[in-house]
Amino acid sequence: MPTNSVSLRTKTTMMQIPLLDLKQQFEAIQDEIMPSLAKLCASQQFILGPKVEEVERRIAEYCQAAYGCGVTSGSDALLVSLMAEQIGAGDEVITSPYTFFATAGAICRTGAKPVFVDIDPVTYNIDVTQIEAAITPKTRAIIPVHLYGQAADMDAILAIAQKHGLVVVEDACQAIGAECRGRRVGALGEYGCLSFFPSKNLGCFGDGGMVLANDEKRAARLKILRNHGMAPQYHHHLIGSNFRLDALQAEVLLKKLPHLDDWTAARQKNAADYDRLFAGVDGIALPVEAAWSTRHVRNQYVIRIVNGRRDVIWEGLKAVGIGCAVYYPVPLHLQECFTSLGYGPGDFPESERAALETLALPIFPELTMEQKERVAAEVIRLLKA
Numbered sequence: 104m105p106t107n108s109v110s111l112r113t114k115t116t117m118m119q120i121p122l123l124d125l126k127q128q129f130e131a132i133q134d135e136i137m138p139s140l141a142k143l144c145a146s147q148q149f150i151l152g153p154k155v156e157e158v159e160r161r162i163a164e165y166c167q168a169a170y171g172c173g174v175t176s177g178s179d180a181l182l183v184s185l186m187a188e189q190i191g192a193g194d195e196v197i198t199s200p201y202t203f204f205a206t207a208g209a210i211c212r213t214g215a216k217p218v219f220v221d222i223d224p225v226t227y228n229i230d231v232t233q234i235e236a237a238i239t240p241k242t243r244a245i246i247p248v249h250l251y252g253q254a255a256d257m258d259a260i261l262a263i264a265q266k267h268g269l270v271v272v273e274d275a276c277q278a279i280g281a282e283c284r285g286r287r288v289g290a291l292g293e294y295g296c297l298s299f300f301p302s303k304n305l306g307c308f309g310d311g312g313m314v315l316a317n318d319e320k321r322a323a324r325l326k327i328l329r330n331h332g333m334a335p336q337y338h339h340h341l342i343g344s345n346f347r348l349d350a351l352q353a354e355v356l357l358k359k360l361p362h363l364d365d366w367t368a369a370r371q372k373n374a375a376d377y378d379r380l381f382a383g384v385d386g387i388a389l390p391v392e393a394a395w396s397t398r399h400v401r402n403q404y405v406i407r408i409v410n411g412r413r414d415v416i417w418e419g420l421k422a423v424g425i426g427c428a429v430y431y432p433v434p435l436h437l438q439e440c441f442t443s444l445g446y447g448p449g450d451f452p453e454s455e456r457a458a459l460e461t462l463a464l465p466i467f468p469e470l471t472m473e474q475k476e477r478v479a480a481e482v483i484r485l486l487k488a
């Protein structure tokens with residue numbers, strides 16, 4: 104291979120900017136985390152126990168909720184919340200089709216039917232003005248998603264739920280610490296679901312999740328359901344499963360939680376820098392903070408690229424080593440596994456348009472100014488090309 108092509112490749116590699124770089128975060132805190140993990144391994148006490156109880160208390164407190172129930176994942180947090188309300192066959196649950204699969208998947212796993220309501224094109228969260236039209240006598244719950252780290256309009260959603268006697272299960276998997284009119288999400292509905300999947304703002308070393316609740320009876324039910332519906336041991340009054348968070352993940356979360364506000368502030372700074380770098384650029388729409396969103400935690404920085412050029416820019420960024428992604432390329436009502444729900448193209452035009460026009464740029468806390476400038480410069484170059 105000629106020398107110049109080797110050096111060219113080295114140069115390109117050096118300029119790579121990943122969508123997410125978790126190794127940097129780990130390197131910064133590994134000395135805090137690893138000794139306690141070694142200690143836990145020496146004890147061989149992995150299932151529930153004091154570390155799980157402590158992280159439940161601490162994260163509930165962080166989210167201004169009365170109770171936390173550590174579970175296996177955000178997906179299971181959604182499922183066990185619906186199970187705790189005995190939602191199942193014959194019931195309907197309202198959510199948006201522009202979210203990660205798990206939101207609707209959990210509804211189906213209970214035997215209930217997801218009923219979709221389109222998103223608001225500015226915030227990408229459920230369009231609250233369309234919820235009431237989707238309510239039927241079978242509707243039991245609403246699952247608003249706080250997409251990309253921004254609160255949905257919870258006041259409007261809670262008012263509708265109260266009027267119609269519905270339960271609200273917040274999908275706060277992307278939004279730990281986000282606030283709606285000064286109050287933290289996840290503690291506003293009957294249930295709040297968190298994910299500790301590594302790419303979330305607070306990630307563990309694998310899969311993990313939590314359900315938040317304010318009602319004591321609901322919290323007790325969640326804890327029984329996540330442990331095979333068993334209380335006391337080998338006596339099963341409810342049909343649960345193994346949805347337990349383990350002590351190793353709890354320990355990781357306990358060590359990471361004190362850093363979360365700094366990481367969130369860095370994400371917010373990155374978003375503000377991008378806003379400034381993209382100001383006045385034609386052909387893109389920047390993320391907008393809603394009036395009620397008093398703390399956007401910026402899990403993703405998602406731009407909208409108009410004029411059908413999203414895929415060109417997506418490919419162009421990948422070609423120059425910039426990590427980016429589309430959340431989500433196929434709205435849920437058009438997914439093959441949901442064909443039996445009977446939806447088709449055109450049913451949720453804003454979700455379909457968002458799937459074609461949005462692009463998420465790197466926003467992880469450790470991103471440097473130089474990297475942000477380069478991402479913005481490449482996007483602008485590709486827009487003009």
Ligand SMILES: *Cc1c(COP(=O)(O)O)cnc(C)c1O
Binds near residue numbers: 248300
């Ligand atoms: C990540 C995510 C989930 C699922 O969480 P897991 O921990 O990966 O199971 C659910 N809903 C939304 C909106 C998410 O972003």
